[in-house]
Each structure stands twice: as structure tokens, then as C-alpha cells.
Amino acid sequence: MAAAAAAVSSRPLSMSRKRLQQLVDTLGHSTKHFNKSEVECLIKLFDKLVAESSSRFAAAGFDRNMFRDILHSAFGLMDEMIMDRVFRTFDRDNNSCISVTEWVEGLSVFLRGTLEEKIKYCFEVYDLNGDGYISREEMFQMLKNCLLKQPSEEDPDEGIKDLVDIAMKKMDYDHDGKLSFKDFEKAVRDENLLLEAFGPCLPDIKSRMAFEQKTFWESS
Numbered sequence: 001m002a003a004a005a006a007a008v009s010s011r012p013l014s015m016s017r018k019r020l021q022q023l024v025d026t027l028g029h030s031t032k033h034f035n036k037s038e039v040e041c042l043i044k045l046f047d048k049l050v051a052e053s054s055s056r057f058a059a060a061g062f063d064r065n066m067f068r069d070i071l072h073s074a075f076g077l078m079d080e081m082i083m084d085r086v087f088r089t090f091d092r093d094n095n096s097c098i099s100v101t102e103w104v105e106g107l108s109v110f111l112r113g114t115l116e117e118k119i120k121y122c123f124e125v126y127d128l129n130g131d132g133y134i135s136r137e138e139m140f141q142m143l144k145n146c147l148l149k150q151p152s153e154e155d156p157d158e159g160i161k162d163l164v165d166i167a168m169k170k171m172d173y174d175h176d177g178k179l180s181f182k183d184f185e186k187a188v189r190d191e192n193l194l195l196e197a198f199g200p201c202l203p204d205i206k207s208r209m210a211f212e213q214k215t216f217w218e219s220s
Helices: 002-009 017-030 036-052 064-075 080-090 100-112 115-126 136-146 156-171 181-190 192-196 205-217
Strands: 133-135 178-180
Touching: 017 036, 017 100, 036 064, 036 100, 036 205, 064 080, 064 205, 080 100, 080 115, 080 136, 100 115, 100 205, 115 136, 115 181, 115 192, 133 136, 136 156, 156 181, 178 181, 181 192
Parallel strands: none
Antiparallel strands: 133 178
């Protein structure tokens, strides 16, 4: 056990300078929104967080629980369903573990993505079953999860159904009873505030700036 713990704790040092430089060069080209020094900071942060973890996945990267902790502590995300979907969106190869490449490329959109990239990202998060549509049932589930439980005599489900009806009237341009990507994209382009209509899945400006300052400035 002691030897295993020592191996894990030494992991940040195990990445050779050559390997780090290769990663920085590769990700510097594939990631649009970070420069090479920022990519290097993100790789070092990834290694540091993995080294501090007791997860059995630590050698490969972040598992679901580690990633959820980061989303909550660094970016203030609270909703477990949404955090699970964000994890799946970052986990491009669907192996239930976020690699260093997925971490850097995912953060590129999460922190600094264009409106177009964020529309694609949010739609993917909200499409809970991955069928290419956001259904009434998915809207209901997400809104019920993210709205604060207010003590009242009225049935809260009725209020949520009303919100779903309003969203459908505003966003379902082809009137087929569900939101396609095209519907969602048009609605958000017409009114940017609809980007996170079904629950917060991006960092607010304050937490984004705090993360960037700590990661890119204080660590350099």
C-alpha cells in the first residue's frame, strides 16, 4: 500500500519534460482557445489533481466523481444530472474516464468557446439520451432538477409543465413537439440568454476568471 501511495504521489514528476513538450505541442495545435503556455498549465494542473486522487482510475485520468468535484468546487455547478452530462460531453471516447487531451480540449470550449461551440456543447448536455433531440420529458426532468424547491400549496410539477410549454412555444420552430439542434441553435442565436435554458452547464464569468487566474497566472 505504501509503495502504491508513493507511486501515485510521485506521478506529477513522472511525466518527462519530453513527454510534456510533446503533449503541449499536440494540444497547442488541436486546441483553438489556449496558447502553449496555458496548455502546459492545464496539463500540470491535470497531473496535480490526478496525483492527489485516491481513485483507481487515477493513472488514466479523472473518473466521474473526481470530475464532479472539480465542476462543483472550481465552477460552482450543483446539479448532479447536469454534471453527469458535462462529464459525458468531455469524455469523447466514452471510456468513463477523462484523459488529459479530453480535459484540455473540453476546457477550451467550456471556458472560452465561441457561441457556435457553446450551442453545440449545451445541446449535447441537454440531450439526455443522445438521440439528437431535447424532448419534453428531458426538459421537464432538467427543469425539475435545477429549480429550487419552493414550499407552496400548488403542485410544483404543474409549474414546471408550464415552463416546458413556454420553452416549446419559443424554441420549437418546426412544431414537431421536440427540439432539434436546428431549433435550439436558431432560438439561442435569436436570444442568447436561452443558451442555458434548461440548467447551468457553463461557468459564470466570476468562476471562469478565478479559475484562469489561479491556473494561468498564479501557477506560472
